[in-house]
Amino acid sequence: MSPTDVAVIGLACRLPGAATSRDFWHLVRDGREVSDSPCDAAEFDADFFNLSPREACAMDPRQRLALELAWELFEDALLVPETSRGEQVSVFVGAMTDDYAVLTLREGTDNLDHHSFGGVSRTMIANRISYALGLQGSSMIVDTGQSSSLVAVHLACESLCAGESRLAIAGGIHLNLADETAMLEKEFGAMSMSGHTYAFDGRADGYVRAEGAGLVLLKPLGPAIRDGNRIRAVIRGSAVGNSGHTSAGQTVPSVSGQADVIRRALARAGLDGGDVDYIEAHGTGTEVGDPVEARALGEIFAERQQDPVRIGSVKTNIGHTGSAAGIAGLLKAVLTVENGVIPPSLNYDSTASGNDLKSFGLQVNTTLASWPVRDRPRRAGVSSFGMGGTNAHVIVEEAPAQPDSVVVEPxxxxxxxxxxxxxxxxxxxxxxxxxxxxxxxxxxxxxxxxxxxxxxxxxxxxxxxxxxxxxxxxxxxxxxxxxxxxxxxxxxxxRATGKTVFVFPGQGSQWLGMGRQLYHRFPVFARAFDHAVDAVDAHLRSGLRDVIWGIDPDLLANTEFAQPALFVVEVALTALLQAWGIEPDLVMGHSVGEITAAHVAGVLTLDDAARLVAARGRLMAGLPDGGVMVAVAAGEDEVTPLLTDGVAIAAVNARNSVVISGAEVPVSALADRLAQQGARVHRLAVSHAFHSVLVEPMIDEFGRLVADVEAGEPRIGLVSNLTGRLAGAGYGSAQYWVEHVRQPVRFLDGVRLAESLGANVFVEVGPAAGLSAAVEHSLSTEHAAAVATLAKDRPEVDTLLVAAGQLFALGTxxxxxxxxxxxxxxxxxxxxxxxxxxxxxxxLGADAPAPVSRAADLAEQLQALTPDDQHRRLVELVCTHAATVLGHSSSRDIDVERAFQDIGFESLTGVELRNRLKAVTGLALSRTLIFDFPTPAALADHLRRQLLHEDRDDSGDEKIWSSLKKIPLRELRRTGLLDKLLLLAGESDAPLPDPEVGNDIIDALSADALIAMALESNSADDAD
Incomplete structure (x- = not known):
């Protein structure tokens, strides 16, 4: 392996008849001719690249095509594009002629705007890729005529070998859009009249005009092998040169110039004419060009008359793709050495007079042929020649053998x-x-x-x-x-997720065999399960594993084992979810589930939590028989006035769901009365009346047993069942856990508190799914949701994977x-x-300016509406004008929750939107409006406050603060604003908070810091 060897690790193309490299291989392998199949240059996914329709229309289609191909290139290389952001990744793209600029100027000035200059700039073809993917290596357009794309590959290899970049994108793009260019080529006199490319054939009458694009992703071979990249082929050497002055004229190909560049490429690869078996020729099918190329190849390979080098030209399949011709040939060569067969070159009659190339050591390959058997790697040369005399040649070699991945059969x-x-x-x-x-x-x-x-x-x-x-x-x-x-x-x-809450269910959710399937599938779960079982078993009279996975459901239903069993499964399930990257911002439990929450939050060690849950379960199981618990579909306010002696509310689970507990006679009587009033009632299968006066016989002993339990400070937010508020001073003491046994579970209050703190994803971490329904009934936010991780009588692994999928779909x-x-x-x-x-x-351009309307009229209209209708009216106003500015056909195309910058806005279009809104509302609006209020929804809220005079007393720093509060913390981190906030707040040495924590950090910042940050961020974009 030479230090100059370069691995080809990714391919992407849009060529006639082939939208992918796989399609392209099938096309050339099968010997099809599709030169009359143009690319659809008008089609583009502008939204994917955060570009407005208006800007997309102004962009040369080569820029659009380059963006899509670059993304496909990384995916073909099995790389996530974002992992290269900020890296030294170079971009070299060959391109010639500017047809879209011709069309733009032909259309006249009516369709010109501030996007047009950059839109038709050839250099932006490469620069668009670098900008969109955040690549910081060299980024340039190469124009050497028809050899441009292969010269670009040579420059990319040079950049890699010099250590200037760790990856390089190289290739070329050519589109035929303007009739004017076609006329120039026709007058040049080298175009085919037959419509076919007869490469190296006596019938040659010129090249067939075609279009297309191709890119390769390149990496030094050593690092590619080390990193386990899929290597499609290796570039062993390349060379570029110009023919210089020739007597035949500048546009006439030169035998010596072409032979020289091939000879130098071989020398750089450490090879000679006997080491190559196939040449992907320039092969344009012109009367002058092909004979010159054959003679130049003969200078290298003439000695191989007994073992001729096979040659072919992809132009016989797809035509001459101009500045993309060289990359089309390289792609064919890479796929040829990769697959070990040589595709046929079309339109060649080996029996025709004058078509014999044997004297040059060459043979046109006319059928699909196996690669010649050699005791060395398969190798091919690729030639590309420019009309101005700049020639390029690349040597491609079969990829080295790579070790097969060790595969465990599932x-x-x-x-x-x-x-x-x-x-x-x-x-x-x-x-x-x-x-x-x-x-x-x-x-x-x-x-x-x-x-x-x-x-x-x-x-x-x-x-x-x-x-x-x-x-x-x-x-x-x-x-x-x-x-x-x-x-x-x-x-x-x-959507931009708020905080995630882990909710741990209490007794009654257990079932025989729970956790067994997860234990055998996931080692993380198994390890956490084993540790928790070991901790709890030290305080039980029987091994908990045998109880959970045994055959006696009554034993598991016994409170003595049910509560520790739930704790063990919940702890193990939490460990597994965290290993999957699903982390809680808040935790809460239902009754005994709060012990798990306290352990997960760091308040209780595993040993203390195990001792606590074991003592609680044993003492509760030893209470005198008697007592019942009944679930009632009614609110706390409805039930409380009806309580009688011996009856208590044990839990408030949702707005219309409580549990009553106590002696059997009074509880049954109250349940009957509620049922007669239309409430649904359901008697719970429990052994005792928990959270009622009937648990008091265990209180003193329980307090004594847990007196030395030490409570630490919560590492994350912990919501108390006892208070329905965040854990504070005194939380987790022995007295707290005693009260926790006796007092009602204020689960509804906890859910409402969590939601008020920004939580919108509630994960039920434990068996069954009863709490998820209670949470759903209690949520007030439209986009909030509860997800259950396990469900009885359903396969555990399937159910947990479904839960992970649901969380992922929500944005977790x-x-x-x-x-x-x-x-x-x-x-x-x-x-x-x-x-x-x-x-x-x-x-496609923006409509005429919106008609002027008085703010007083709009405000009067708003005052007659409900707050929700006010918001909808102004969102529609913002979206209508945003759609017009960006060039969308409908306001429905505007996503009200995406940042303006992510839907295609930048400074000048932001000012245009501001001007339109200023005209229609009569308000004085900042030129940095889209930065101050970063989404259409946030801007609509701002307009409502201004129109209804709710913002009149806001100071500048308060406005900035309110706008920053609307930006999810993950977005602040992505854009780099979080680092500025922390720096300006004097917190830069502290570790960055998790993106899911919320916007708490903003609350701690001073107004001066916010103003400074905002001014710094927006000054470059201020059109004033």
Whole structure:
């Protein structure tokens, strides 16, 4: 291995008849001719790249195509594009002519705006890639005419070998959009009249005009092997040179110039003419060019007349793609050495007079042929020549053998998850459809390989779907249904999540065998389960594992074992969820479940929690018989006035759900009375009347046994059952746990508190799913939800994977590689992103300015509406004008919860939106409006306060504070604003808080710090 060897680790293309490198290989392998198949240059997924329709229309389609291909390139390389953000990754793209600029200027000045100059700039083709992906290496356009893209590859290899970049994107793009350029080429006199490319054939009458694009992702070979990258081929050497002055004229190819560049490429690779078996020729099919190329090749290979080098030209398949011709040839060569067969070169008659190239040591390959058997790697050369004399040649070699991944065969019907995501609902459907086609067509694609590849090689976006199943057919069927829009799939749109709450259920949720399936599937669960069982067994009269997984349901139902059993399962389940990246911001429990919450929050050590739960269960089980508990579908306010002696409210679970507890006679009487009034009642299967006066015989002994329990400070927010508030001073003392046994469970108050603190995801961590329903009934926020992790009589692994999928769909971070660890999957090639393309072309612009309206009139209209209708009215106002500014056809195309910058706004379009809103409302609005109020919803709220004079006394720093409060902390971190906030607050040495914690940090900042940060952030964008 030479230090100059470069690995090709990714391919992407859009060529005639081929939207992917896989399609392209099938096309050339099968010997098809599709040169009359143009690229659809107008189609583009602008929203994926946060571009407005207006800007997309102004952009040269080559810029758009470059963006999509660059994304596909990383995915083909099995790399997540975001992992290269901020890295030294270079971009070299070959491009010639500027047809879209010709069209733009031809259309006249009516369609010009501030996007137009950058939109038709050729250099922006490469720069768009660097900007969109955050790449900080060299970024340039290469124009050497028809050799541009292969010269770009050479420059990329040079950059890598010099250590200037760790990865490089190289290739070329060529589109035929303007009739003017076509006329120039026709007048040049080298175009085919027959419409076919006759490379090296006596019938040659010129090149066939075509278009297309291709990119390769390159990496030094040593690091590629070390990092386990999939290596498609190796570039052993390359060279570029110009023919210089020739007597035949500048546009006439030179034998010596072409031979020189091939000879130098071989020398750089440490090879000679006997080490190469195939040449992907420039082969344009021109009367002058091909004979010159044959003679130049003959200078290198003439000695191989007995073992001729096979040659071919991809131009016979797809035509001459101009500045993308060289990359098209390189892609063919890479796929040829990778697959070990040489595709046919078309339109060549070896029997025709004058077509014999044997004297040059060459043979045109006219049929699909196996690679010649050699005792060395397969090697091919690729040539590309520019009309100005700049020539390039690249030597491609078969990839070195790579060790096979060690694959653990999964058990039959082992449940797993296929995870998909996209930037839009349509793209998600496209993803599912593309993957469904691939799975159906490739029987060798295992379910585990698909699961692992989706989890480790794809980016995560807001539109999400998760399929859970135990075999390939079940998952494939789910994929087809998802592609057809079946709502049964776990799917949703992730929103900026608030805080996540772990909720631990209490007694009554247990069942025989709980946790066994999780124990055998997930080592993390098993280890945590074993530790918790060991801690609890020290305080029990019988081994807890045998009770939980035994055959006696009555033994597990005994309070003595039920409560410790729940604690063990909940602790183990928490450890597993945390290993999957699902972390709580708050914890709370129901009755005995609060002991688990206290342990998870760090208040109780494992040993103290185990001792506490064991003593509680044993003493409760030893209470005198008698007493009942009844669940009532009624509110606390309805039930409290009806309480009689001996009856207590044991739990307030939801707005219309309480539990009464006490002696059997009075409790039954009250239950009957409530039932007669129309309330549903249900007697609970419990042995005693917990949380009532009937538990008092155990109080003193319980207090004595737990007197030395030490309570630490909670590491995360802990909501008390006793108070319905956050744990404070005195929480976790022996006296607290005594009161906890006797007093009612104020679960509803805890849910409401958590929601008021910003929680919108509640995870029931334990068996059964009873608390999830109670939480759902208590939530007031539309986008809040409760998710149960286990359910009785359903497979545990399936249920937990479904829960993880539901959380993921809501927006909770889930580390899917951790979820799927142990399955033995490998990274395999999957269909790349399913872009949701729309048509963008010249002529789409903003409408005329909005008519002026008096603020007083609008305010008067708003005052006649409800607050919700006021908000809807102003959101529609903002979205209507935002849609016009961006070039959307409808206000429905504007996502009110996405940041303005993420839907295509920048400084100048932000000012345009401000001007339109200023005209229609009559308000004095800042030119930094879209930065001060970063989403359409936030801006609508600001307009409402201004119009209704609710903001009149706000100081500038208060306005900034209120706008920052609307930005999720994760977004502050992504944009770098969080670092500024912490720095300005003097907290920069402290570790950054978790993105899910919330906006608590903002509350601690001074107004001066906020003002300074805001001014610094917005000054560069202030159009004034």
């Amino acid at each position: 058990e039959q019907d082992m449940p797993m998850a296929w995870v998909l995501s996209a930037r839009s609902e349509q793209a998600l459907t496209n993803q599912a459809a593309r993957l469904a086609v691939r799975v159906a067509a490739d029987d060798g694609l295992t379910a585990t390989d698909v699961a692992w590849s989706l989890a480790t090689t794809r980016s995560v976006f807001e539109h999400r779907a998760v399929l859970v199943g135990g075999d390939r057919q079940v998952l494939a069927t789910g994929l087809t249904r998802l592609a057809d829009g079946d709502p049964g799939a776990i799917a949703g749109r992730a 971070p889930v580390v899917w590689p951790s979820v799927l660890s142990g399955l033995g999957g490998r990274q395999v090639e999957l269909p790349t992103y399913g872009f949701a393309r729309q048509r963008f072309w010249l002529g």
